Amino acid sequence: xxxxxxxxxxxxxxxxxxxxxxxxxxxxxxxxxxxxxxxxxxxxxxxxxxxxxxxxxxxxxxxxxxxxxxxxxxxxxxxxxxxxxxxxxxxxxxxxxxxxxxxxxxxxxxxxxxxxxxxxxxxxxxxxxxxxxxxxxxxxxxxxxxxxxxxxxxxxxxxxxxxxxxxxxxxxxxxxxxxxxxxxxxxxxxxxxxxxxxxxxxxxxxxx
Amino acid sequence: xxxxxxxxxxxxxxxxxxxxxxxxxxxxxxxxxxxxxxxxxxxxxxxxxxxxxxxxxxxxxxxxxxxxxxxxxxxxxxxxxxxxxxxxxxxxxxxxxxxxxxxxxxxxxxxxxxxxxxxxxxxxxxxxxxxxxxxxxxxxxxxxxxxxxxxxxxxxxxxxxxxxxxxxxxxxxxxxxxxxxxxxxxxxxxxxxxxxxxxxxxxxxxxx
DNA sequence: ATTAGTTTGTGAATTACTTCACAAGCAAGA
DNA sequence: TCTTGCTTGTGAAGTAATTCACAAACTAAT
Numbered sequence: 001x002x003x004x005x006x007x008x009x010x011x012x013x014x015x016x017x018x019x020x021x022x023x024x025x026x027x028x029x030x031x032x033x034x035x036x037x038x039x040x041x042x043x044x045x046x047x048x049x050x051x052x053x054x055x056x057x058x059x060x061x062x063x064x065x066x067x068x069x070x071x072x073x074x075x076x077x078x079x080x081x082x083x084x085x086x087x088x089x090x091x092x093x094x095x096x097x098x099x100x101x102x103x104x105x106x107x108x109x110x111x112x113x114x115x116x117x118x119x120x121x122x123x124x125x126x127x128x129x130x131x132x133x134x135x136x137x138x139x140x141x142x143x144x145x146x147x148x149x150x151x152x153x154x155x156x157x158x159x160x161x162x163x164x165x166x167x168x169x170x171x172x173x174x175x176x177x178x179x180x181x182x183x184x185x186x187x188x189x190x191x192x193x194x195x196x197x198x199x200x201x202x203x204x205x206x207x208x
Numbered sequence: 209x210x211x212x213x214x215x216x217x218x219x220x221x222x223x224x225x226x227x228x229x230x231x232x233x234x235x236x237x238x239x240x241x242x243x244x245x246x247x248x249x250x251x252x253x254x255x256x257x258x259x260x261x262x263x264x265x266x267x268x269x270x271x272x273x274x275x276x277x278x279x280x281x282x283x284x285x286x287x288x289x290x291x292x293x294x295x296x297x298x299x300x301x302x303x304x305x306x307x308x309x310x311x312x313x314x315x316x317x318x319x320x321x322x323x324x325x326x327x328x329x330x331x332x333x334x335x336x337x338x339x340x341x342x343x344x345x346x347x348x349x350x351x352x353x354x355x356x357x358x359x360x361x362x363x364x365x366x367x368x369x370x371x372x373x374x375x376x377x378x379x380x381x382x383x384x385x386x387x388x389x390x391x392x393x394x395x396x397x398x399x400x401x402x403x404x405x406x407x408x409x410x411x412x413x414x415x416x
Numbered sequence: 417a418t419t420a421g422t423t424t425g426t427g428a429a430t431t432a433c434t435t436c437a438c439a440a441g442c443a444a445g446a
Numbered sequence: 447t448c449t450t451g452c453t454t455g456t457g458a459a460g461t462a463a464t465t466c467a468c469a470a471a472c473t474a475a476t
Contacts, residue, residue, distance in 0.1 A: 005463070006406065012405075013406065014402070016405075017385070047423095048425085048464075051424090051425055055424080055425065057424050057425080058423080059424040060421080060472035061422080061424085062422090062423065062424080063424090076408055076412070078405065078408060092303065095299055101384065101401055102404070106408075146404075170410060176225070178222060178225075178226075178247060186407055186411070188407055192309060195380055195396045196313060197221040198394075199396055200286060200288075200314075201212075201220075201285055203377060203394070215433075239452085239454090240454075241453080250436095252436070255453090255456085256455085259456070263455065265455080266442065266453080267440070267442050268442040268443055268453050269443070269453070269454085270452090271454090
């Protein structure tokens with residue numbers, strides 16, 4: 001299969017969320033044009049995105065909502081349960097651990113790690129904080145699919161190294177730094193500072 | 209000035225964070241090649257990005273670190289102080305209000321709004337929660353540059369309408385929905401579900 | 417059956433973004 | 447001053463992503 005662009009995957013995710021809403025409303029079919037309007041894109045874009053994975057629509061009718069939802073869930077690898085560990089038992093880590101949408105989508109938080117001696121051993125959001133030095137050993141026993149990295153900038157590179165050594169192939173990075181990993185590890189970075197600066201740029205360079 | 213791509217702005221933001229680190233280490237100059245290595249891109253990309261705004265480097269030498277930092281801060285519109293209001297006094301809102309990096313970069317949270325009668329009037333992170341219905345009136349007195357929207361999916365479209373009516377031109381959206389605004393309003397969306405699904409997709413479609 | 421009205425799926429065209437490649441500029445040493 | 451070694455800035459070339467545009471396929475109405 002040809003390489004799929006990240007922008008495409010983001011849109012698929014978006015389409016799925018619309019379809020779930022539409023499904024609740026009980027509508028049976030939807031056209032690429034309606035999906036496009038909801039997602040702020042074009043109908044051609046919607047059809048191109050979907051056509052990368054097959055032909056799911058009926059000409060003259062559109063797409064069957066439940067079938068397309070199911071197909072998208074399959075494409076996105078939902079349905080499976082993913083085992084997630086959180087690294088960094090700070091504020092962001094805590095907010096994430098408490099976030100219900102996580103489990104709803106099949107992302108199960110099964111462990112928390114930190115390097116702060118103070119925190120290690122404490123109960124935390126129904127889990128016990130473990131030392132980051134145990135990560136590699138633990139990973140050998142219980143398999144982790146995804147590591148959520150929510151550590152301070154300074155300690156992040158070392159943490160990421162341990163995550164990679166533990167054989168984890170997907171990282172959701174909240175640390176305000178660029179992280180480097182082997183090419184078989186996928187990283188998504190969420191960086192508040194960067195988003196704010198993007199807005200700042202837009203406000204400063206308005207209509208020039 | 210020609211349109212600047214969002215990807216470019218993200219990289220500028222990244223370069224700036226590297227430069228600040230390098231400045232602390234006391235290095236005087238840096239080449240596009242070193243910046244590229246730090247940012248996981250190419251030296252040509254770095255030079256193209258910067259050249260969109262002027263010629264800041266010296267051939268044979270590279271870029272003067274403090275000058276380039278300053279230039280980037282200017283381009284990104286940092287230096288000014290931006291007035292931010294948070295809408296939604298829930299968990300995410302609270303985590304954001306407490307986030308120190310916010311103020312450090314000149315983003316000052318000056319008000320919080322919610323629609324929940326229970327919360328309105330309560331003290332919250334050194335501010336008092338106000339009713340969302342006051343937003344438009346308040347905005348006329350104290351000017352807000354950016355609205356951080358951290359509301360549940362259902363109430364978000366209505367909230368966004370009020371934000372737009374209040375004349376706010378930049379929105380940082382944490383609600384798990386697509387929001388639609390007039391073209392003079394800039395939106396950045398941070399959507400956890402979408403990031404996780406991106407990782408799920410990557411894990412599911414590995415090496416095919 | 418036939419026709420009118422939709423809507424898909426997809427090559428072709430277009431637009432946007434990235435990388436190449438090299439002349440030109442500068443520093444430093446001989 | 448001349449030469450060597452680096453590094454920028456930028457057109458040109460190359461890739462990637464998006465949009466266009468239309469034949470093909472389906473529904474529903476007559």
